[in-house]
Amino acid sequence: MTDEVQTNPTSPGKPEKPRRIPFFSDVDLANIRWFWNNYLMKRTPWLLAVLGLILVQGFAYQQFLSLTESGLRVIFDEGQVADLVRVCALVFGLFAIRGLTSYIVPRLSTWLAASAVMELRRDLIRRIMTFDLAYFDRTSPGETILRLVSQAEGLSQFVGQATVNAVRDFTTVVIVSGYLIYKAPVLFAAAIVVAPVIILILQYVSHNIKMVQRQAENVLAAYMNSLEETVNGMRTVKISNQERFEEKRLLETTRGIRELQIKLQAAQATVMPAIDIASAFAYALVIGFGGYMAISPAYDIDGAAIITFLIGLVMVFDPMRNLAKFFTQLQASLILLDGVNSLNRIDPQIRNREGATDTFDTGGEIALRDVTFSYAPDSPLFDGLDMLFQAQKRTAIVGATGSGKTTILSLISRLYEIQGGAITISGTDIRDIRIESLRAAFSVVAQDIVIFNASLWENIRYVRPEATEAEIWQAAEDAEIADLIRARGDTPLGPKGAQLSGGQKQRIAIARAFLRNAPILLLDEATSALDQRTEEKVKRALARLSEGKTTIIVAHRLSAISDADRIYVLDQGKVVETGTHAELVALGGLYHGMYTTQKGAYV
Numbered sequence: 357m358t359d360e361v362q363t364n365p366t367s368p369g370k371p372e373k374p375r376r377i378p379f380f381s382d383v384d385l386a387n388i389r390w391f392w393n394n395y396l397m398k399r400t401p402w403l404l405a406v407l408g409l410i411l412v413q414g415f416a417y418q419q420f421l422s423l424t425e426s427g428l429r430v431i432f433d434e435g436q437v438a439d440l441v442r443v444c445a446l447v448f449g450l451f452a453i454r455g456l457t458s459y460i461v462p463r464l465s466t467w468l469a470a471s472a473v474m475e476l477r478r479d480l481i482r483r484i485m486t487f488d489l490a491y492f493d494r495t496s497p498g499e500t501i502l503r504l505v506s507q508a509e510g511l512s513q514f515v516g517q518a519t520v521n522a523v524r525d526f527t528t529v530v531i532v533s534g535y536l537i538y539k540a541p542v543l544f545a546a547a548i549v550v551a552p553v554i555i556l557i558l559q560y561v562s563h564n565i566k567m568v569q570r571q572a573e574n575v576l577a578a579y580m581n582s583l584e585e586t587v588n589g590m591r592t593v594k595i596s597n598q599e600r601f602e603e604k605r606l607l608e609t610t611r612g613i614r615e616l617q618i619k620l621q622a623a624q625a626t627v628m629p630a631i632d633i634a635s636a637f638a639y640a641l642v643i644g645f646g647g648y649m650a651i652s653p654a655y656d657i658d659g660a661a662i663i664t665f666l667i668g669l670v671m672v673f674d675p676m677r678n679l680a681k682f683f684t685q686l687q688a689s690l691i692l693l694d695g696v697n698s699l700n701r702i703d704p705q706i707r708n709r710e711g712a713t714d715t716f717d718t719g720g721e722i723a724l725r726d727v728t729f730s731y732a733p734d735s736p737l738f739d740g741l742d743m744l745f746q747a748q749k750r751t752a753i754v755g756a757t758g759s760g761k762t763t764i765l766s767l768i769s770r771l772y773e774i775q776g777g778a779i780t781i782s783g784t785d786i787r788d789i790r791i792e793s794l795r796a797a798f799s800v801v802a803q804d805i806v807i808f809n810a811s812l813w814e815n816i817r818y819v820r821p822e823a824t825e826a827e828i829w830q831a832a833e834d835a836e837i838a839d840l841i842r843a844r845g846d847t848p849l850g851p852k853g854a855q856l857s858g859g860q861k862q863r864i865a866i867a868r869a870f871l872r873n874a875p876i877l878l879l880d881e882a883t884s885a886l887d888q889r890t891e892e893k894v895k896r897a898l899a900r901l902s903e904g905k906t907t908i909i910v911a912h913r914l915s916a917i918s919d920a921d922r923i924y925v926l927d928q929g930k931v932v933e934t935g936t937h938a939e940l941v942a943l944g945g946l947y948h949g950m951y952t953t954q955k956g957a958y959v
C-alpha cells in the first residue's frame with residue numbers, strides 16, 4: 357500500500373521551522389513527470405489541438421463581453437436597431453462556435469485520456485507479470501486490483517474531463533481577467549484583494565485532502581480484500597457458521613469508507629464557501645466603488661462599462677469556483693497517481709541476467725549445492741542444502757509437511773531466488789538461463805492446482821496452446837480425464853474450478869503435464885487426491901511419461917515412490933537420509949518409521 361511517507365528531504369532530527377506545506381511534494385512532481393513523459397508527451401499535437409479549441413472558447417467569451425458592451429451602448433446611446441441586430445447575430449455566432457468546440461473538446465479529450473490510461477493499464481499489466489511470486493505471496497489481490505481498476509479509472513476521469521475543464525476555465529479566467537484589467541485596472545485590483553486568503557485556504561485544504569485520500573485508498577483496498585476473501589472462502593465461511601462474522605467484518609470496512617468519504621468532503625468543504633464569500637466581497641466592492649466612479653465625473657467610465665465589468669466578474673468567478681474544485685480533485689488524484697506509480701517502484705529480483713542463455717542441456721542432472729533460502733528474513737528454511745537429481749532418473753523427496761519439499765521444486769524452477777549456493781542443470785547455473793527457456797524445460801504437477809473458469813479442454817491446453825487435438829485427447833486419456841471431457845463438453849468449470857472434485861482437478865494437472873511433455877518432470881503429491889484404482893492407472897501412465905526424463909517426485913504415500921532410483925528424506929529443511937527404498941528401510945531411521953506406519957495402515 358502507499359503508506360510510504362513522503363519524506364522530507366531536510367535533515368532529520370532538527371526541530372523544523374513550521375513551513376508551508378507544498379502543493380506538490382517531490383514525489384508528486386516525479387509522478388507527474390512520469391505520467392507526462394510516458395503517456396501524454398507523445399500526444400502533444402493533439403493536446404495542442406485541444407488547447408487551441410479551448411482558446412477559441414475563451415476568446416469567444418471575451419468577444420461576447422465586448423459585444424455586450426457595444427450592445428448596451430447601442431441601447432443606452434445611439435438606439436440604432438440595425439446595430440442591435442448585428443450585435444445579436446454576432447452573439448449568436450459566438451455561442452455557436454462555443455457550442456461546436458464544446459462538442460469537439462470533450463470527444464477529443466476523452467479519446468486522449470482513455471488511450472493514455474489504456475496504455476497505462478497495459479504497462480501495469482506487463483509490469484505485474486514481471487513481479488516475483490514472492491510479491492504475490494505478500495500482496496493481497498485487492499491492492500493490485502485497486503491500482504489497475506479503480507485508481508487507473510480515477511486517473512482517466514481526472515485527465516480526460518477534469519483537466520480539460522480546468523484548462524478551459526483557466527483560459528477563460530486569464531482571457532476575461534485580461535480584458536477586465538485592460539478595461540478597468542483599478543476596479544480589477546479592488547476585485548482581487550481577497551485572493552491571498554483563498555490561496556492560504558487552498559494550501560491548508562490540500563494537505564488534508566491528500567491525507568484523507570490516502571487513507572481512503574487503503575480502506576478501499578482492505579474492502580476489496582475482505583470481499584475477495586469472503587467470496588473465495590464461502591465454503592469455509594458457511595461450514596463454520598461465520599456468515600455473521602464476515603458480514604460484520606465487511607460492514608465495518610464499508611463504514612470506514614463512508615467515514616472517509618465524509619471526511620474527504622469535509623476537507624474540501626471550506627473551499628467553495630471561501631470562494632463565494634470572496635466573490636461576494638468583490639461584487640460589493642465593484643458595485644460600490646464602480647458605481648461611485650460612474651457617478652463621479654472625475655472618472656472616464658460609464659454605466660455600460662460597470663455592468664460589463666460585473667458580467668465579466670461573473671464569468672471569472674464561475675470558472676474560478678470550478679478551478680478551486682479542480683484543485684481539490686487534483687490533490688486527490690495525486691494520491692491515485694502515486695498508488696499507480698508505486699508499482700513501478702517495485703523491483704523484481706528474478707530477472708534475466710545479462711548474457712543469460714537460451715540453450716542448455718535439459719537432459720542433464722540437477723544439482724543443489726550449499727543452497728540457502730528463507731521466505732522470511734529471520735527464519736532460514738534451507739541452510740546449506742545439497743541434493744542431486746540424476747539425469748533421466750526418478751528421484752523422490754519424502755518428509756513431513758512443512759519440511760520444504762514443495763519449496764525445493766519452486767527453487768529449481770526459479771519461482772523464488774535462492775539466497776546462497778547454486779542450483780545447476782547439467783552444470784549450468786539456472787540463473788544463467790533465460791527464465792522462459794528454463795521454465796519451458798519443466799512439466800509440473802503442482803500441489804496447489806490452478807484451474808481457470810474455462811472448459812476442461814481449454815484448461816488442459818493452457819500449458820501448450822499450439823498442441824493438436826489428438827495430443828490433447830491423448831493427454832486426457834493418460835490422465836484418466838477424457839470421459840469427463842466428453843461428459844462436460846464446453847461447460848466452464850466455475851471460478852477456480854469450483855465445479856470439480858479435488859481428484860478431477862488433479863487429473864487436469866496431470867493431463868497438463870502429459871501434454872507439456874517437457875524433459876524435466878516435477879510431481880508434487882501428484883496423485884494424492886485420487887482413489888487407489890485411478891491412482892494405479894495414472895501412476896502407470898506417469899511412469900511411461902517419466903521414461904527418459906529427469907523426474908522429481910514428492911509424495912507422502914511411500915507406495916507412490918518405492919521404485920524411485922533414489923529417495924531423499926527431508927526433515928525441517930535438512931536431508932537426513934538418502935538411498936533406495938530397500939536401503940532406507942534397512943537403515944531403520946525416519947524412513948523406516950514412516951514405512952512401517954503406512955504399511956500398518958494399509959494392511
Ligand SMILES: Nc1ncnc2c1ncn2[C@@H]1O[C@H](COP(=O)(O)OP(=O)(O)O)[C@@H](O)[C@H]1O
Pocket residue numbers: 493731732737755756757758759760761762763764
Ligand atoms: N510462500 C511462502 N511464504 C512463506 N513461507 C512459506 C511459503 N511457502 C511455504 N512456506 C513455509 O516454508 C516451509 C516449507 O514449506 P513447503 O516447502 O511447502 O513444505 P512441504 O512441501 O514439505 O510441505 C513451511 O514452514 C511453510 O510454512
Ligand SMILES: [Mg+2]
Pocket residue numbers: 761762763803880
Ligand atoms: Mg508441499
